[in-house]
Amino acid sequence: MSPVRPRRSFATPRQKDSRTKRARVLSIVDQLVADEEPVTFTGVARAANVSHWLVYADGVREHIEAARRRQSRTTRGEARSQAKAPAGWKVEQEIVRKENRRLRTEVERLKAAVRRSLGQQLDQLGTADLATRVDELTAKNQKLQDDLTQALARVEELTGKLAEVEDDLASARTSLRRMIPSENL
Numbered sequence: 001m002s003p004v005r006p007r008r009s010f011a012t013p014r015q016k017d018s019r020t021k022r023a024r025v026l027s028i029v030d031q032l033v034a035d036e037e038p039v040t041f042t043g044v045a046r047a048a049n050v051s052h053w054l055v056y057a058d059g060v061r062e063h064i065e066a067a068r069r070r071q072s073r074t075t076r077g078e079a080r081s082q083a084k085a086p087a088g089w090k091v092e093q094e095i096v097r098k099e100n101r102r103l104r105t106e107v108e109r110l111k112a113a114v115r116r117s118l119g120q121q122l123d124q125l126g127t128a129d130l131a132t133r134v135d136e137l138t139a140k141n142q143k144l145q146d147d148l149t150q151a152l153a154r155v156e157e158l159t160g161k162l163a164e165v166e167d168d169l170a171s172a173r174t175s176l177r178r179m180i181p182s183e184n185l
Contacts, residue, residue: 039067
């Protein structure tokens with residue numbers, strides 16, 4: 001009797017996949033904390049590309065909640081330090097925001113100008129230019145057709161000469177075959 005083999009279980013690959021996903025979630029949480037990005041359950045689920053169920057699962061939820069608590073303590077501390085920040089910093093921040101808005105507006109204006117310019121260039125290719133181009137192409141087409149006609153005539157001529165040469169060659173072979181036995185006598 002052969003030994004009984006244990007059945008392969010699908011649980012092992014699933015467990016491995018689950019461990020990989022959990023590790024990815026924990027890594028994303030640590031990365032968000034390090035980057036000083038807000039840690040939310042939805043944000044972590046999206047960033048880790050996992051289901052919302054997993055981020056609320058035991059072991060993962062506690063890690064996310066702990067990171068959120070650490071961030072809230074840090075955020076409160078930062079809020080106090082921002083309150084103490086010099087007024088010049090806030091003014092400078094507002095200036096940078098206004099400059100960014102102005103630059104975005106200018107970029108959009110320049111994009112629109114480029115689009116208009118390209119449209120005008122296309123419109124300037126008037127019918128006269130197109131008619132000239134059509135005439136050039138028609139002349140080239142006629143020349144190519146003439147060349148083709150000449151080439152076909154040359155092919156016919158050479159085909160006829162080839163047939164004549166093949167006939168001459170066949171005749172020469174036939175007469176050579178007749179001469180060889182008479183010479184051998």
